[in-house]
Amino acid sequence: MPTNVRSFAKINLGLRIGALRPDGFHELRTVYQTIALHDVIRVSVGRGSGIEIRCDDSRVPTDESNTCYRIVERAMVELNATGRVMIEIEKRLPVQGGLGGASGNAVAAVLALERALKKEMSAPARLRIAAEVGSDLPLFLVGGTVLGVGRGEEVYPVPDLPAIPCVVATPEIGVSTPKAFADWDLLVSRGPQVTDKLTRPVASDRMSEFGRVLSAWLSSQSQSKYKSGRALSGVPVSKGRGRAETPLLDLVRTGIENDFEQVVFPKYPELREVKRVLVSAGAVYASLSGSGSATYGLFASREAAVKAAARLREDGIAATATTTLTRQQYWKKIFD
Numbered sequence: 486m487p488t489n490v491r492s493f494a495k496i497n498l499g500l501r502i503g504a505l506r507p508d509g510f511h512e513l514r515t516v517y518q519t520i521a522l523h524d525v526i527r528v529s530v531g532r533g534s535g536i537e538i539r540c541d542d543s544r545v546p547t548d549e550s551n552t553c554y555r556i557v558e559r560a561m562v563e564l565n566a567t568g569r570v571m572i573e574i575e576k577r578l579p580v581q582g583g584l585g586g587a588s589g590n591a592v593a594a595v596l597a598l599e600r601a602l603k604k605e606m607s608a609p610a611r612l613r614i615a616a617e618v619g620s621d622l623p624l625f626l627v628g629g630t631v632l633g634v635g636r637g638e639e640v641y642p643v644p645d646l647p648a649i650p651c652v653v654a655t656p657e658i659g660v661s662t663p664k665a666f667a668d669w670d671l672l673v674s675r676g677p678q679v680t681d682k683l684t685r686p687v688a689s690d691r692m693s694e695f696g697r698v699l700s701a702w703l704s705s706q707s708q709s710k711y712k713s714g715r716a717l718s719g720v721p722v723s724k725g726r727g728r729a730e731t732p733l734l735d736l737v738r739t740g741i742e743n744d745f746e747q748v749v750f751p752k753y754p755e756l757r758e759v760k761r762v763l764v765s766a767g768a769v770y771a772s773l774s775g776s777g778s779a780t781y782g783l784f785a786s787r788e789a790a791v792k793a794a795a796r797l798r799e800d801g802i803a804a805t806a807t808t809t810l811t812r813q814q815y816w817k818k819i820f821d
């Protein structure tokens with residue numbers, strides 16, 4: 486019997502790109518948020534050796550370049566395990582999209598593998614091999630609302646936003662992440678005259694500013710929790726009036742933005758249009774996720790989200806109404 490694991494997607498609530506590092510990666514600051522859209526990963530271990538990947542979607546590689554292959558190969562060594570690992574990927578998420586689909590698949594495969602083998606790695610070892618495979622993997626070992634620093638692979642749980650109705654639009658546009666980073670470097674190298682948003686010349690200043698904004702948000706959360714005497718997590722934003730009920734609004738009012746929009750929107754104006762439709766349909770916050778092309782909106786009610794998704798579909802854009810997942814929901818639903 487294979488072990489089934491849900492592989493959830495993520496969105497980025499703000500993403501700031503810093504300097505290009507000597508290792509070829511960019512310094513990043515972002516807040517990841519897991520959402521309920523998911524693939525399903527099935528893992529079984531039999532006699533023999535090697536790793537076999539099956540997937541009906543021809544766009545998913547089934548060779549050693551697959552993230553599931555790469556992480557399972559490392560995990561088998563780390564767990565000192567033998568056997569032939571069969572991984573089946575039931576693809577429901579868009580293959581290329583800014584939703585961390587392939588990264589989530591890899592983490593789900595490793596969690597399923599540990600269950601199948603009845604063996605566990607230490608948490609730091611799991612985080613290490615996840616980071617070796619890609620910058621977007623470790624967040625899926627935390628779930629909920631997650632701060633990402635370094636190249637995005639250094640992850641810290643932050644107080645969870647409540648479950649928020651959400652629309653994810655997945656236009657049929659493939660954005661190359663390395664190319665988007667290169668376009669950003671070009672934009673920054675052209676200097677502050679290109680855009681008002683780049684008037685601060687030093688990349689590290691922009692990173693420090695993101696840190697201060699986030700720190701102010703986090704401390705405002707704990708202050709209002711202290712003042713109101715109750716936990717924030719799980720309070721629906723739709724019922725919110727006071728500060729304690731609006732942690733999301735507090736966050737978006739800090740002005741968090743996704744830097745990738747500045748290079749991806751000029752190239753693909755359709756994506757700017759998707760964001761505009763989401764905002765005009767009442768989104769509290771709308772943004773490109775990662776380097777795209779997935780673009781999402783967060784809504785005050787499920788009804789508003791369902792309507793907004795329908796409106797995008799009328800325009801021929803694939804869109805789904807879903808919800809963000811708190812850390813607790815994420816871990817509860819993973820093995821359901």
Ligand code: C5P
Pocket residue numbers: 509510511512513618619620621635636637662663666
């Ligand atoms: O880590 P991951 O495999 O997702 O990265 C894919 C590519 O995106 C990297 O090879 C690099 O070109 C770029 N990248 C980057 N800075 C980051 C993350 C990714 O330049 N923080």
